[in-house]
Amino acid sequence: MYKSIDISEVSKQAGIPASTLRYYEEKGLVQSIGRRGMKRLFDTSILNKLNFIALGQRAGFSLDEIADMFTHQGILQIDRSQLMSKADEVDKQIKELKAVRDGLRHAANCDAPSHLECPKFQRLMKAAGKANKREKRA
Numbered sequence: 183m184y185k186s187i188d189i190s191e192v193s194k195q196a197g198i199p200a201s202t203l204r205y206y207e208e209k210g211l212v213q214s215i216g217r218r219g220m221k222r223l224f225d226t227s228i229l230n231k232l233n234f235i236a237l238g239q240r241a242g243f244s245l246d247e248i249a250d251m252f253t254h255q256g257i258l259q260i261d262r263s264q265l266m267s268k269a270d271e272v273d274k275q276i277k278e279l280k281a282v283r284d285g286l287r288h289a290a291n292c293d294a295p296s297h298l299e300c301p302k303f304q305r306l307m308k309a310a311g312k313a314n315k316r317e318k319r320a
Contacts, residue, residue, distance in 0.1 A: 187228075188221040189214075196232045211235060211249050213256065234258065241268055242275075278313070282306065 193200045206212045207222070212231060214222040238248040251260050285306035294300040 185226045186215055186218075186223040187226055188218055188223055190221065192224050192228055192232070195229055198232065206232075206235070206245075209245055209249060211245065211252075231256075242271060243268065281309070 187195075189200050189203055192203060196203075203212065203222070203224075207214060212224065212228055215225050216223045235245075235248055238251070239245075243251075247264075251258060251264075253259050285302060289297050289300055289303040289306070292300040292303065294303075297303045
């Protein structure tokens with residue numbers, strides 16, 4: 183026998199709107215086990231699955247990538263090389279964000295009469311423009 187909770191309780195405990203749960207179900211990330219009246223019912227194990235989805239999103243995985251980490255039976259099966267690749271991407275983002283942080287701190291303390299006259303701020307703006315172009319091409 184399943185221990186079940188309705189969609190409003192899942193929403194409350196997970197801290198996400200019921201509409202998000204319905205969307206996740208539509209995408210195949212979660213599956214309801216029935217209904218009580220008009221409300222969807224879920225196995226209590228959904229809370230663990232929602233925590234994993236939240237972790238995956240925080241790590242930068244798309245919902246489709248997260249869905250692919252589950253077998254057709256709903257069992258979590260993570261490709262370790264995919265995790266390593268994502269960790270490398272996060273390292274790159276950290277490096278880029280540190281450079282932006284350092285540039286912003288420099289600009290905040292720069293003695294130049296205008297930020298546009300600060301050479302380091304100029305380099306920061308150019309780097310941001312180049313990164314924006316790369317992202318649009320990808």
